Amino acid sequence: MQLLSEAESWKLFCRTAIPNNVIDNRPPELKVFGEKMVKKCAGLPLAIAVLGGLLSSKKQLPTVWEQVLNKLQVPFSEGNGVDAILSLSFIDLPHNLKSCFLYLGLFPEDWVIPKRELLLLWITEGFIPQQDEQRMEDTAEDYLNELINRNLIQVVAVSINERSKKCRVHDLVRDLCIKKAKKQKLFEIQNNIVHVPSSCSSHPSTKCRRQGIHFGSGGKFDLEMVEFSNSIAKLENLRSLYLEAYPPGMPSFVMNSWLHLSKLQIKGRIPQLPHARQFPPSLTQLTLEETELDYDPMAILEKLQKLLTLRLRKDSYLGEEMQVSAHGFPRLKVIQLFGLNRTRRLNIEKGGMSKLTQLQVFESVLDINGLSKLLLLQKVDVITTSLDHHP
Template identity: 30%
Template sequence: MAVASNCQKSSLVKVHDLQPLSEDQSFEFFKKKTFRYDLDGCCPNELIDISIEIAKKCRGLPLAIVAIGGLLSTKERKLHEWQRFCDNMTLELKKDSHLTGINKILAFSYDDLPFHLKSCLLYFGMYPEDYKVESKRLIRQWIAEGFVKEERLYTLEEVAEGYLTELIHRSLVQVSSVRFDGKTKSCCVHDLTREMILEKCEDLSFCKHISGDDPSSLSGIIRRLTITTDSNDFTKCIENSHVRSPFFFANVWQFFIEDFMRKIVTKCRRLKVLEFEAFSKDKLSNFLNENLGSLIHLKYLTFSKKKRLE
């Protein structure tokens, strides 16, 4: 976007803002890449529905369609195999050599970012797959984490909005919805971009995820933690860690949240960000009023009833 704008020699020259492909365009492009060698770009009837579903998961990104279409062009035309690939696409993409080039391209895009934008992009790794996060919420979390630099004449929120806009212009972040004033209301990252982010998060120990796996594998210093499990077996691990920003995305927390919060206020005094998804604060209002003051470093706290997983 910046290169195109700098190439404008007059106001009459229009800069074309390249948009993702539509679902119909994605499917047509997918067919050409997947069935070009043996079926002249035509999709077998028994694979039409699953092909449409796979093309949708590419979310209009030609780079993803080329890679996935090339991968599937080498597989047998059996519905059950394609369904298994679709259901486990993230895992399949990790182990396939077709994506080597894409990973390098995305890694170059990440490496080209200034330092402060790298942290902002990696923060999307805190959210589950296909998660659409509200831009205001994300911006406040960036500020609480200390990612946003002060600039004269601008508020921190305005500076952070500029960060988000730059990530969008670099095509690393996708706009999910727009507000009435044209600003980004919610955003997300493509599955392929998210895989690159998670790899970077692992290499840099930026954040950790706890789902259904054994939480006892957690070790060392953990600054940011995302929990999507319904079990509370990992609470001892958190107590012994140096977590600063835990995110919770499990409904079952309402059954043992008070016990966990007691541990939080006594064991994790340096928390900066505390995020609870799909949870009401009503049950904890008295407890929070009495104990939250001990978390003197806390800059961001959210209890949200509404799920944003889509």
């Protein structure tokens, strides 16, 4: 990490802490307290940015800044300044933002998070107050923007209208999320399956509501080098799982033993999908990406009785046609078809996807038959593609 000079540090602080980046017309004591805090940050960009984000949410009064400085005096003297700033920023978050923030720890290190996916996850987890669907998404985006303004989330891509499109969290921020979430029994992360402690895998007293398992560095792992231990089947409280591929030879009892798993993402080539009865019984969100299935996955996926959101992303299916039968996907509300370059047709029989409210087609050219039979459909998003549909 490259350290900033004294002048660069002060410039970053003013830009993040003070509206309009103007401190000269503020009380002189404000600058004194600000300079003291910036000096203690020792040129660390993350510390300065998060400190600035924290102060930007408070009144621009010398007494307020002095209180923040006093809270940081001891940690800075002990060499724990960055952790102290991050912890203080977390404590200062409004109650309704804390769970949303801690949830970011479930994503692997350096993971680029699509904004819309994150908002939908927050909504599904119950972190957003109950309203109509559009208002809930707007509220979730307000929460995201608040975390961005506090410099707890980094924007890595923006849309044409300069709204955040993708984001990620700094490694140290993610570490804080994991530590605080474990303490609050929100979730627990195990960085390698072979190191899953017995307290998480076999003790019924374990109370964590979510457990995430990220294989290898950056959430990636080589299936030829990792022995998929059956101890994963004992993670009874597992709620969210990201796999870079479906481990070959994994016994069917493993997945359906995760009684509380609600979100599953599989990325990477797999020979075949598990049978519908082998999927976790509480699964509500499923994402497949680059799985390169050569047969229609809908025949299996449409039997998942509790599935609410299905995302078929880049090269998840290599065939030309998909078929949804009558009564298939009885509860599905959102389907996203992204980068299915070889697929040309989606046929939906009457009664199939009867609860669908959102259809998203990105970078795919599809002829969709049966669209007019989706009586609850409220929103269709089509990006960089053409969409032909017939009743």
